[in-house]
Amino acid sequence: MAFALPNRFEAGRAISDIARGNRIGAWHIRTRGAMMRSLSRKGKPVSVGRMRARSLSGLAGAALLLSACESMETAPLAATALPPASDVYRLGLGDKLRVNIYGEPALSGEYQVSGGGVVAMPLIGDVQAVGLSARELEAALVARYAGGYLNSPRVAVEVYDFRPYFILGEVQRPGRFPTTEGTTVLSAVATAGGYTYRANRKKAYLRRAGETVEHEVSVSENPKIAPGDVIRVGERYF
Incomplete structure (x- = not known):
């Protein structure tokens, strides 16, 4: 059984995958289309099993590469290790x-x-x-x-x-913002214009002023933000 070139439906799926941030899915469809076009020009039919095996092999390789890249990053500390925002404010640079x-x-x-x-x-x-x-x-x-x-x-x-806090990553307007009493992770995201379409809305990464490590925090817990803190909103992949 031979395959024809990818039709408009498959092309549409690739565009949709990219728009949703599903990079692996889009890569899979593009790779399959390129392989079929190359083999069609050579006049060689491709069986379903053979085509599926090649596609799955490429997909597995991409997943392994993604996993390896993520493992190279420094793992954030658990939220339980996050020092609470102090009730007694300590002066810092720029106050x-x-x-x-x-x-x-x-x-x-x-x-x-x-x-x-x-x-x-x-x-x-x-x-x-x-x-x-x-x-x-x-x-x-x-x-x-x-x-x-x-x-x-x-x-x-x-x-x-007060000196500002900083928010970066998947928000509409990353940058520095003035700290006010009662600032939390969710209010900081709102001040930065809200999430982007590919943001991970369940967790964020918080680095307290004076620290060098990030803490992974649950957005639902909505921890308080202190002046000088850095918030990073990550990207969801699936």
Whole structure:
């Protein structure tokens, strides 16, 4: 029994497979069509069993290659190893602060944590800020100003603009976005314009600020996002 060239129905299936992100299925149909065209030009009929065996062999090879590529990637950690978003916010690079020194309007104002992790304050110069809470920075400023600059200084520190979080992968508008109180994985996806058509909507990968590894998290659990976190939405293959 001989095969004819692929008809429009098979071509349509290939296009549909590509549109759905089913790359292996599309590759399978294209490969079968190419083999049949080549053999038809040579005048050699192809049996159903022979054609099916070649197609399955190629499909198995592609699956093995895909599996090998995935195994080469660093496996993400389980969600159980994900550190929770801290209730006490720690200052980081880029945070913007409002510092009020009572009775000293010339010293009060808005400041930003620099790339060196410090806040440049009038009179006393650079004060280490990264890793401190707002209350701890207040205490550090009081100690510095009390050391020969002000009598019994009183200081209040407020974070008015947090550093951003980042989202990448299969979302409509990947990038950096300002962190607000109560930001979660789902709200971050919504802020980025929602999922693409090929996104995996069941899980995501979350890397906490200061960490070097990702944690695989369930989207249904909707964990909280902290400033500096990185969210990656993966692609579904099937």
